[in-house]
Amino acid sequence: MNRPRTRxxxxxxxxxxxxxxxxxxxxxxxxxxxxxxxxxxxxARPAFRDExxxxxxxxxxCAWPYSARIRWGAAVTALNQHRIACSSSEAxxxxxxxxxxxxxPVRLREVLGVLDxxxxxxxxxxxxxxxxxxxxxxxxxxxx
Numbered sequence: 001m002n003r004p005r006t007r008x009x010x011x012x013x014x015x016x017x018x019x020x021x022x023x024x025x026x027x028x029x030x031x032x033x034x035x036x037x038x039x040x041x042x043x044a045r046p047a048f049r050d051e052x053x054x055x056x057x058x059x060x061x062c063a064w065p066y067s068a069r070i071r072w073g074a075a076v077t078a079l080n081q082h083r084i085a086c087s088s089s090e091a092x093x094x095x096x097x098x099x100x101x102x103x104x105p106v107r108l109r110e111v112l113g114v115l116d117x118x119x120x121x122x123x124x125x126x127x128x129x130x131x132x133x134x135x136x137x138x139x140x141x142x143x144x
Contacts, residue, residue, distance in 0.1 A: 015043060018055060018068035023101070031130035032101025033070065038122050039093045041086070048075075048084065072102020089114050096123055100130050 016037045023029040042048045052075040055068045076098045078084050079091055086094070092111035099106035115123065 014066070015049070015053070015055075015068060018066040019043075019053075019070065022067040022069045027132055028130040029101045031126040031128075032072070032097040032099075034129060035093065035097045035100070035122055035126040036070070038125070039090075039097075039119070041090050042075075042094060051078070070097075070101065072098040072104055076102070076104045089116070089119060093119060093122070096126070100126060 019033045019037065020030065023033045036042055043053070052071045053068055054071060055066055057066060075084070075094060079086075079094060084091070084094075092115060095104070095106045095111055098104040112120070112123075
């Protein structure tokens with residue numbers, strides 16, 4: 001099976017798998033990553049991936065050949081400086097994810113008021129995962 005060789009080529013399901021692989025075992029980080037994956041907006045944007053996602057090859061023999069992490073602090077800084085084009089609800093999802101995964105402060109009162117029911121459900125799922133109240137939603141297809 002051909003695997004991508006550069007960060008620019010790692011996207012979609014492969015990027016999601018690499019992010020989940022890196023965050024596995026860290027409940028809040030996994031919840032944050034999963035929130036962004038389920039939301040589907042930021043990780044689909046090449047500009048976001050290029051600036052805020054770091055990909056590395058894993059050690060030989062690992063279950064997945066790549067590991068990826070999100071630079072939460074840098075993403076929130078860029079968001080605060082209006083360098084990330086997005087809607088207010090998209091920004092709120094990123095802020096909540098960064099709060100879970102990167103210890104970035106967030107005021108729930110300010111970010112929960114504009115989310116629709118689908119995104120509120122995603123946030124609730126993320127909180128449940130971070131609290132160890134729900135198992136990781138990791139697809140089992142293709143994993144060894």
